[in-house]
Amino acid sequence: MSNKCIIKSIAQVSCQQPLSDEWLTSPILYDESYAAAIEPNFKEFINPIEARRLGRVLKRALCTSLSALRQAGLNNPDAIITGTGMGCLENSEKFLLQLAQLGESCLKPTLFMQSTHNTISSLIGINIKCHGYNNTYSQKACSFESALLDAWLQLKAGAIKSVLVGSHDEVTPLFAKILKRNSPDFKLVSETSVASVLVAEESAQPNQIEVENVNILYRPLREELIRHITEPAVVMLGLNGNESNDRHYCELLGKVSGNPIMLHYKPIFGDNFSASAIGFYAATRLLQTGKIPEFMYHSKPAGNVIPSEITLINHYEGNTWSLIKLKKH
Amino acid sequence: MAERVLITGYGIISALGAGIEATLDALKTERSGIDCVKYLETNHRELPVGEVKYSNAKLAKLLNAKYPVSELRTVMLGIIAAKEAVTSAKLSEDDIRNAALISGTTVGGMDFTEKHFNEVLEREADTLETEKMKYNDCGCSTELIADAIGKVKMITTSSTACSSAANAIILGANLIKSGVVDIAIVGGSEALTRFHLNGFNTLMILDKSRCRPFDETRTGINLGEGAAYLILENEKSAHRRGIKALAELKGYGNACDAFHQTASSDNGEGAYRAMSQALMMAQLKPTDIDYINAHGTGTPNNDRSELAAMERIWGASLPKFSSTKAFTGHTTSASGAIESVISILCLQHKFAPANIGWESPIKDFAVPVTQTSTAEIKNIINNSFGFGGNDSSLIFSNIN
Structure with missing residues (x-):
């Protein structure tokens, strides 16, 4: 477990400008409760004939993955590990709809073929002809962290040298309604696609961002969570403006001494089962630029903050918690 | 990565029956569990399946399960197999508290979702019966299985279609080798659904007779259902607990x-x-x-x-x-x-x-x-x- 896990590149498609860091200076603000992702120019990454066959989440996943690989100057990583809370939701929903309307005859195979959760990770594997380790995790709001934990363990252990880790979720109008009603926790529902190349290095170079630790805890005691927060803490929380969601963070941080600096990202990127991946992306950018935009602060301290470490904390309905510690060298 | 990964417990439920003994007996006496559809609500009566021979009501009774678990077949099958594994490894509450549960599934709560999808569609948005859609996702089934076996340290769900459980076992082994946990409860659970029976049927890869793997005349799959879990454990922990390993991964x-x-x-x-x-x-x-x-x-x-x-x-x-x-x-x-x-x-x-x-x-x-x-x-x-x-x-x- 001696290698360091370094973030080599990262790309996003969300309800902010796609494949861009424009949100840092001019974020798009939404009044609605549901914001679909802004589509990038797919032609740059996918040939139009292939694109026509692919559902939205697949196109986005391919796009962010290929973008992250290009930035990293890597054609073929040792592994592809993907998180997705709902998988190819649109296709699953359409297949369910056909089953409901047409019954059990006259169904077409295409929707089913692209309905399993691992369709995303396999598609990337097939597209870049990557025969390496390929896995998919689906654990509600902790899907990205599950993929990241798998990647982190294997990089640290030296089983792999490079990995494409991502998390991708699409939200259909029906699912947005269901989510809003079942989980009022989700205030601005949106869509997320994030892909990142991580590499194993014996030692970190100046300015590199390291994933120092990844933890997933199920129904933990607050004390167990606090153990993972180093002071003085800069924490990026899954706060989304909804009291039933946010109170868990407030209770937890209330027990951390030394006035932790609390940041948030869901007010501008929205929430879905892959949202924590965009938190990971945003935290990476804040560490790289050394600047924190005003709108990222949940609690603004006096004076200027130049973060060198950020701990990302996320939970789903107070049950499954995740902590990711990022460090700038 | 020198740490050995031992298997110190196991549990299973499938068309062959509930439990290790029933499974062993069927294998040794060459008794297949594949039969006509009995429990799944489908028109495809021509397709043989490997159903677990218990209705949801009977599973719920066995487990003394309440709603929503009593309606979620993937979860109930998972609980039965996971509990047998935990018992077979003689895990105490404290052992479980420091263990990971890694489960593989793709269907998740789809069996319940598909039964109620029409109700959701028929209602206007503001009166959507959405509560019943809440248990559809894969991760939900793992949470509910975890809640039934005790307070575990961490959970996650691998979902790679037909290799989901194998990949859950691999993550569990990596967690043990890296020292994140000493014990991992790993495996998978999947109930039959109209969704994937029809999905496989559209691909024309289901056999209308009993399947014949590696036979020249084979024409496809008989879908089955069930769950199984292994207890993975490092040597030190197994030694400390005085438990004999069944095998090594x-x-x-x-x-x-x-x-x-x-x-x-x-x-x-x-x-x-x-x-x-x-x-x-x-x-x-x-x-x-x-x-x-x-x-x-x-x-x-x-x-x-x-x-x-x-x-x-x-x-x-x-x-x-x-x-x-x-x-x-x-x-x-x-x-x-x-x-x-x-x-x-x-x-x-x-x-x-x-x-x-x-x-x-x-x-x-x-x-x-x-x-x-x-x-x-x-x-x-x-x-x-x-x-x-x-x-x-x-x-x-x-x-x-």
Whole structure:
């Protein structure tokens, strides 16, 4: 477990400008409760004939993955590990709809073929002809962290040298309604696609961002969570403006001494089962630029903050918690 | 990564029955669990399936389960198998508190969702009966299984279609080797649904007779359902608890065929890589393998591709091999765990299970085990291959 896990590149498609860091200076603000992702120019990454066959989440996943690989100057990583809370939701929903309307005859195979959760990770594997380790995790709001934990363990252990880790979720109008009603926790529902190349290095170079630790805890005691927060803490929380969601963070941080600096990202990127991946992306950018935009602060301290470490904390309905510690060298 | 990964407990439920004893008996007496549809609400009565022979009501009664668990077949099957595994490993509450639960599923709560999807569609948005859609996702089933077995340290869910459980086992082993946990409860659970029965049917890969893996006349899969879990544990913890290991997980490999979403490559590239990696990690030669529990779904494409991959490793002298899917049906996401339990039973009781239903060899390819027979078995490879070419192989070995 001696290698360091370094973030080599990262790309996003969300309800902010796609494949861009424009949100840092001019974020798009939404009044609605549901914001679909802004589509990038797919032609740059996918040939139009292939694109026509692919559902939205697949196109986005391919796009962010290929973008992250290009930035990293890597054609073929040792592994592809993907998180997705709902998988190819649109296709699953359409297949369910056909089953409901047409019954059990006259169904077409295409929707089913692209309905399993691992369709995303396999598609990337097939597209870049990557025969390496390929896995998919689906654990509600902790899907990205599950993929990241798998990647982190294997990089640290030296089983792999490079990995494409991502998390991708699409939200259909029906699912947005269901989510809003079942989980009022989700205030601005949106869509997320994030892909990142991580590499194993014996030692970190100046300015590199390291994933120092990844933890997933199920129904933990607050004390167990606090153990993972180093002071003085800069924490990026899954706060989304909804009291039933946010109170868990407030209770937890209330027990951390030394006035932790609390940041948030869901007010501008929205929430879905892959949202924590965009938190990971945003935290990476804040560490790289050394600047924190005003709108990222949940609690603004006096004076200027130049973060060198950020701990990302996320939970789903107070049950499954995740902590990711990022460090700038 | 020198830490050994021991198996100190197991639990299973499938078409062969509930529990280790029923499974062993069926395997030894060559009794298949595949039959006509009894419980799944489907018009496809012509398709044989490997159903668990309990209605949801009976499962709920067995578990004393309340809503929503009483309506979620994947969860109930999972709880039954996971509880048997926990009991068999004699895990205490404290042991469980420091353990991970890694479960594989793709169906999740789809059986419940599809029963109520019409109600959701028929209602206006503001009166949507959305509560019933809440249990659809994969991760939800793992949470509910965790809640039934005790307070675990962490959970997650792997979802790689038919190799989900095998990949859950691999993550569990990596967590143990890295020292994140001493004990991992790993496996998978999958209930039959109209969704995937019809999905596989559209691909025209379901056999209307009992499936015949590795037979020249094979035409496809019989879908099955079930759940199985293993208790993985490091040596130190097993020693401290004074528990005897059942077997060792000596090696594993995961590779991507990177060929097609629902078909395997002709030369079985992904399967070849997965098996080769597993052998390398286990530091075993191909000739050390005494039996292969093949993925062997019974589709023309899978079996030919898997045989091609096997021949790339073993040449013309393949070890004993068979598919046990004519016993259990293809239990999709659970199959990696169900067949891991079967493999461990083969090690413990020294036998190689028959590839029941097999009659005629595939031209130019090897012949599987035709009769359940006693055999000295030290090392077994268990293959699980999923859609998208998510191929994984596990090597189980006798303790010594």
